Structures are given as C-alpha cells and as structure tokens.
Amino acid sequence: MRILQLIDSLEAGGAERMAVSYANALCSQIEFSGLVTTRKEGALASQLDDAAKYLFLNKKSTFDIPALFRLRKFVKKNRITVIHAHSTSFFIAFMLKLIYPSVQLIWHDHYGNSDFLEKRKIAALKIGCYFFDGIVVVNEKLKIWAQKKLHFKNVIYIPNFISINKSIVVKTILKGPSEKRIICLANLREQKNHYLIIDVAIKMKKDYPDWTFHLVGKDFEDSYSSEIKSLISENMLQNTVFIYGTKEDIGNILSQSTIAILSSKSEGLPVVLLEYGLYEKPVVVTAVGEISKLVQNGKNGFVVPSDDVDSFYTALERLVNNRELRYIYGLALHQTIKEEYSEKAVIHQYLEWLKKQEL
Numbered sequence: 001m002r003i004l005q006l007i008d009s010l011e012a013g014g015a016e017r018m019a020v021s022y023a024n025a026l027c028s029q030i031e032f033s034g035l036v037t038t039r040k041e042g043a044l045a046s047q048l049d050d051a052a053k054y055l056f057l058n059k060k061s062t063f064d065i066p067a068l069f070r071l072r073k074f075v076k077k078n079r080i081t082v083i084h085a086h087s088t089s090f091f092i093a094f095m096l097k098l099i100y101p102s103v104q105l106i107w108h109d110h111y112g113n114s115d116f117l118e119k120r121k122i123a124a125l126k127i128g129c130y131f132f133d134g135i136v137v138v139n140e141k142l143k144i145w146a147q148k149k150l151h152f153k154n155v156i157y158i159p160n161f162i163s164i165n166k167s168i169v170v171k172t173i174l175k176g177p178s179e180k181r182i183i184c185l186a187n188l189r190e191q192k193n194h195y196l197i198i199d200v201a202i203k204m205k206k207d208y209p210d211w212t213f214h215l216v217g218k219d220f221e222d223s224y225s226s227e228i229k230s231l232i233s234e235n236m237l238q239n240t241v242f243i244y245g246t247k248e249d250i251g252n253i254l255s256q257s258t259i260a261i262l263s264s265k266s267e268g269l270p271v272v273l274l275e276y277g278l279y280e281k282p283v284v285v286t287a288v289g290e291i292s293k294l295v296q297n298g299k300n301g302f303v304v305p306s307d308d309v310d311s312f313y314t315a316l317e318r319l320v321n322n323r324e325l326r327y328i329y330g331l332a333l334h335q336t337i338k339e340e341y342s343e344k345a346v347i348h349q350y351l352e353w354l355k356k357q358e359l
Contacts, residue, residue, distance in 0.1 A: 002032035011042035015110035027051040138268035161346035162274035176212030183257035185272040187217035196263040254279040277337035280330035300332035
C-alpha cells in the first residue's frame with residue numbers, strides 16, 4: 001500500500017496529532033507513507049518521521065487550483081493509492097478525485113462537537129461522500145451519524161492511539177510548587193470549557209492555596225481567551241492559574257505534573273487523554289464523547305458530569321488528599337492505554353480494514 005495523510009495544518013490539535021501519528025506509524029508497515037499539509041504548517045511538523053515523505057501546499061483559498069495541481073503532481077509522482085483525508089481536508093481530497101479519479105479516498109472524521117451533532121452542517125459532506133471509499137470515525141456517535149445522516153455504509157470506528165516522540169527538545173518549566181501541579185492540555189476554545197477550571201481554581205485557592213493549574217494549548221487570542229484571562233485577573237488567580245500557549249514537549253510537561261484534567265463540554269476520544277495515561281497521570285475528566293469508555297469512574301480515574309463544578313472539585317480534592325490513590329489510578333489508566341489504545345493494535349485494525357475493502 002502507498003498511503004498519504006492529508007491535513008489542513010500542523011498546529012497542535014487532536015486531528016493534526018493523529019495525522020502525524022498515522023504517517024509515522026505506517027512508515028515501517030507499508031511501501032510508502034507520506035503527509036501533505038494544505039494550508040498551514042506548525043509545531044507538529046518537527047515530529048514527522050524522516051522516513052515519511054512531506055509536502056506543504058501553501059493553499060491560499062478554498063479553490064486554489066495551482067495548489068490542487070501541486071497535490072496531484074505529488075500523488076502521481078509517489079504512485080499513491082490511498083488518500084487519508086483528516087477533518088476539513090475532506091474538500092481538497094474531493095477536488096483531487098475529480099482530476100485524478102484512480103486514487104482511493106478515506107475520510108477521517110475527528111469532529112470534536114460530537115455531543116452536538118444536530119448543529120452540524122452536512123450539505124457539502126453529503127455530496128463529497130459519493131466520491132469517498134470509506135470513513136474512519138473517532139467514536140460510535142459519529143459512526144451512527146455518518147450511517148444515518150450521510151447514508152454511508154462503509155464506516156469504521158477506530159480509536160485514536162498515542163506514541164512517544166523522543167526527539168522533542170525539553171524546554172518548558174512549569175511554575176508553582178512541584179508535586180502540586182494540575183495540568184490541562186487543551187486549546188483555548190469554548191468547547192474545552194476553561195470556565196469550569198476557573199471556578200474550580202477559585203475553590204482550590206481557598207482550600208489548598210499551594211496547588212496550581214497549568215493550561216497548555218493554543219491561545220487563539222480571541223474573545224474567549226480574553227474572557228478566561230480576565231477571570232484569572234478578577235479573581236486574583238495570577239499565582240494559581242498559568243497559561244502557556246502551544247508547547248511541543250508534552251512528555252516533559254506531564255512529567256512535571258501531578259494530576260491531569262479535562263473539563264470539556266464535548267469530545268470524541270481526546271488524544272491528550274491518551275497522553276495522560278501514557279505518562280501515568282491520575283485524571284479528573286467530564287463524561288462526554290468516548291471518555292467514559294476509556295476512564296472508568298472510581299477504577300482508573302474520576303469521571304464527572306459536564307459543567308458540574310461541585311462534582312469536579314470533589315473528585316479533584318480526593319486526588320489532592322490521597323497520594324496512594326493518585327498512584328493507583330495513574331497506573332491503572334496507563335495499563336488501559338497500553339492494552340487497548342496502542343499504536344500496534346490500532347494500525348493493525350486500520351490496515352486490515354483497508355485490505356478488506358481492497359483499497
């Protein structure tokens with residue numbers, strides 16, 4: 001097989017991480033593995049394996065015809081047989097099919113707001129799907145949605161996976177006392193609900209003033225970001241809640257953290273949760289998307305209702321006050337990741353599915 005991953009940017013995000021992870025993992029499994037980013041490069045470019053062929057299209061607009069033909073030239077030159085289009089790169093893959101019909105198309109739907117699918121626009125997807133050969137989804141809700149709303153039969157749920165990148169330069173030093181740091185890896189977007197973290201931090205400052213919160217993820221410098229920063233200032237949390245922006249050395253950051261959290265209103269199966277488990281972090285997370293399939297409340301972490309400040313704080317407090325419980329839950333989550341979400345298991349499932357479809 002000769003497979004190309006297609007993604008619109010390489011900024012730090014779940015879909016982007018998975019595009020890089022697939023390209024890297026397939027290097028040793030198939031004849032050719034490559035990655036094309038269409039619109040924007042980013043921090044994840046440095047994590048791409050040297051063995052994976054790479055091209056940046058520098059697409060300037062939706063209908064950038066020169067960029068489309070640069071993609072066609074790359075595909076033809078490398079005799080690519082399967083285009084694996086992640087998220088919004090769906091459209092340029094569809095356009096490529098019109099001028100290079102022999103290539104097979106797979107769409108990987110990473111849609112993060114899977115708890116609010118009724119609001120999703122589907123007109124373009126319905127048309128484009130006629131030209132695709134298969135759809136990979138990141139949770140069961142998206143699978144049902146694709147089958148019912150897009151009337152697409154060849155849909156498979158393949159969980160995200162995680163692997164350690166040992167080439168990242170260690171740079172970030174977290175603030176606050178060691179062994180009392182609470183980490184949240186999430187871009188500053190409304191879906192991630194940092195408001196909940198601020199509310200919890202207010203209570204934490206009163207009861208456990210030495211504990212600190214560390215928000216790592218892209219800062220879009222928009223109204224949401226401004227509101228979060230204003231709340232930090234208004235509640236005098238400058239020495240309790242720290243914002244770092246995009247960082248590459250996630251393993252290093254997690255090694256400095258004590259507890260890991262996610263406060264999202266909606267999710268698929270977040271890649272960062274796999275990273276939490278990989279680094280044996282005890283977690284408090286919200287019951288959205290596929291999270292409850294990975295984290296079993298009271299067994300390998302705490303799962304609480306979305307946007308419930310009291311429940312979130314109570315669970316967090318239990319971990320703060322119990323070092324042994326932190327160790328037990330962190331180890332248990334790591335074991336779950338190792339057994340069910342390893343790179344080897346997921347890539348095997350993916351390739352077997354492609355073989356069955358004769359792609």
